[in-house]
Amino acid sequence: MNACTATPAYVNTQKAQQSGENFFIQQFQVSCLGQFSYYIESNNEAAIIDPMRDYEDYIKFSESRNSVIKYVILTHLHADFVAGHLDLAKITGAQIVLGPQAVTQYQAKIAQDEELLPLGRAYLRVVHTPGHTLESSCFVLVVDDKDHVVFSGDSLFLEEVGRPDLASKSSGLTTHQLASLLYHSLRNKIMKLEDDVILYPGHGAGSSCGKAIGAGTVSTIGEQKLKNWALQNITEEEFVKISTDIPAPPQYFFHDVQLNRQGANDLLNIKSKVTKPLSYQEFAQVAADGALILDSRDVVNKGIIKGSINITQVATLASFVGILFKPDQRIVIVADEGKEEITIIRLLRIGYENILGYLEGGFDNYVRNGGEVQQLNIVDLKDFLDTKDQPQNHVFIDCRNPPEFKTTGIVPGSLMIPLFQIENQLDLIPKDKTLHIYCRSGARAKTAATILLRHGYSDFVLIQNAGLEHIVKEHQIQVQKVE
Incomplete structure (x- = not known):
């Protein structure tokens, strides 16, 4: 299950x-x-x-x-x-x-x-x-x-x-x-x-x-x-x-x-209404009309649809959506094949019902139709830590939550900006330096990167399915304690 x-x-x-x-x-x-x-x-x-x-x-x-x-x-x-x-x-x-x-x-x-x-x-x-x-x-x-x-x-x-x-x-x-x-x-x-x-x-x-x-x-x-x-x-x-x-x-x-006080809509009715496959043309139109493109794919090495936000099935998708976006947000979904329905169910579980449908054929269909793609620079641990002997041109960003900073420490010198505060603290994040974004497992870092892409950032690196624990274990760095 x-x-x-x-x-x-x-x-x-x-x-x-x-x-x-x-x-x-x-x-x-x-x-x-x-x-x-x-x-x-x-x-x-x-x-x-x-x-x-x-x-x-x-x-x-x-x-x-x-x-x-x-x-x-x-x-x-x-x-x-x-x-x-x-x-x-x-x-x-x-x-x-x-x-x-x-x-x-x-x-x-x-x-x-x-x-x-x-x-x-x-x-x-x-x-x-x-x-x-x-x-x-x-x-x-x-x-x-x-x-x-x-x-x-x-x-x-x-x-x-x-x-x-x-x-x-x-x-x-x-x-x-x-x-x-x-x-x-x-x-x-x-x-x-x-x-x-x-x-x-x-x-x-x-x-x-x-x-x-x-x-x-x-x-x-x-x-x-x-x-x-x-x-x-x-x-x-x-x-x-x-x-x-x-x-x-x-x-x-x-x-x-x-919703729990007044009573929510009948699940089967609302689920039937929003579980709607969209052609590339229909998808492009609702996206152009301002709908949020929610990309729930776990692996995004081939890139993401321009302007989309990646919140993976591996992550606590419902909680992340509920924290980052308002309940009336219009949403269109890009999911791994066969996972469209579970993505929708997770959104309905938290009362997010303004779902316009999902892209039939997913990301591959988007690419076949010539849709614009943005790349996430996902590298191995060694390259992630490499500042090319120019540390002044590199900034590490830890996008975990404050209790995690205190429990495990951070990569020395990192900016501590929780994922859910990224958009409110853009003034702290330089656009003229390479950003090294990490979290505990890599999921929040990918979400943070897609948010930054929407705000014009492009020079950053991520690690695939890895985070601080892997950095410390593999490279034995001395973490900086946080009080």
């Missing part, structure tokens, strides 16, 4: 195996968004927690187990993806459930704190944990009067907590006030669970919903009490200071919250 399909990550957790026939849990993982969703079943009744917009896998999985989906649950109104709750409920007849204080523009059960939702021979107990958002809630699986599992949504992650700055506009509270709410939710609700309760979070490493989410997909309350900074013996003031020291959220987050 594609790494960005809602892929089952576990078939029976250790705890589910111990419980015999009373319950079953399946975790689904969408790695490119760092997102987890869940199938919970007891006695042929099932609940889906935080489903992705492309919902088909949940239905297929339920059918394979001969279960009936009773509930579709949102732990909160999500900001980083468009949920599939409306389509799932429409198709299966399931009831949509959200926690206390949720406000929606569609019919849903707004559960009460500590309410029990019957599920076969088990219950899901609603635990209201405001802070990430006002309606944020955890759902505890109760079997035989014992708490077995907590689905914590974005209230608690592995070694991190949810960011408290997403609901300040809708709630009327400040980010600091929301952080204070989260501090008390953790201590008065989550930390009161027994240490052996299994913790299933809403996100893993790579998600922008937390500042520094730890690796892994599952934990226990006891383990997090030991490892998670937010559950240590710190004051409310200390917690607020740490949790609010976080970069601004991606611009699309507020767009997605609103």
Whole structure:
């Protein structure tokens, strides 16, 4: 399965195996968004927690187990993806459930704190944990009067907590006030669970919903009490200071919250509308009319279409698009053959629906028709580091994120300009020098280079599928530490 399909990550957790026939849990993982969703079943009744917009896998999985989906649950109104709750409920007849204080523009059960939702021979107990958002809630699986599992949504992650700055506009509270709410939710609700309760979070490493989410997909309350900074013996003031020291959220987050509150378009209808093959002439016309050309190809050694932005399938395509471009941006796609649909699905997952279609035949068709091509100068590691004994004419640019600068250091003397700030800091980037652009793996560097090409830069070098780690390992350079 594609790494960005809602892929089952576990078939029976250790705890589910111990419980015999009373319950079953399946975790689904969408790695490119760092997102987890869940199938919970007891006695042929099932609940889906935080489903992705492309919902088909949940239905297929339920059918394979001969279960009936009773509930579709949102732990909160999500900001980083468009949920599939409306389509799932429409198709299966399931009831949509959200926690206390949720406000929606569609019919849903707004559960009460500590309410029990019957599920076969088990219950899901609603635990209201405001802070990430006002309606944020955890759902505890109760079997035989014992708490077995907590689905914590974005209230608690592995070694991190949810960011408290997403609901300040809708709630009327400040980010600091929301952080204070989260501090008390953790201590008065989550930390009161027994240490052996299994913790299933809403996100893993790579998600922008937390500042520094730890690796892994599952934990226990006891383990997090030991490892998670937010559950240590710190004051409310200390917690607020740490949790609010976080970069601004991606611009699309507020767009997605609103879509999840009001209800997004039917997935199959919008997907059918935008999955449209375009001839070269049609493609050239929409591009000339100002549509953004999104090139999702992984390998661009043959060049790119003039004016296009390369964000590869290898990269977290949806997140990059959501940070770099506004949700109403008109987009036309150039993809590797057979990957047009997954590119479109990734965009629809974050609510980007202004897709005009994709170039039929891809890049090769563009070239055959005489389209103008720009080259990316991709070289090996040795040539990348070569300043030809004229270092004054060369500038290294590290386009990773600030936490990465501090963790691993940089190539000495590099300009530190995160990818998402490139267009805002063009005045720092000289056009009369050779630019050596790098990141962790090479994907962000290619995106940065295509952005710079659109602004008239042409003298730069990149490394193919390599970054700082490879530079240090292969050439044993001494990195410059960043405080």
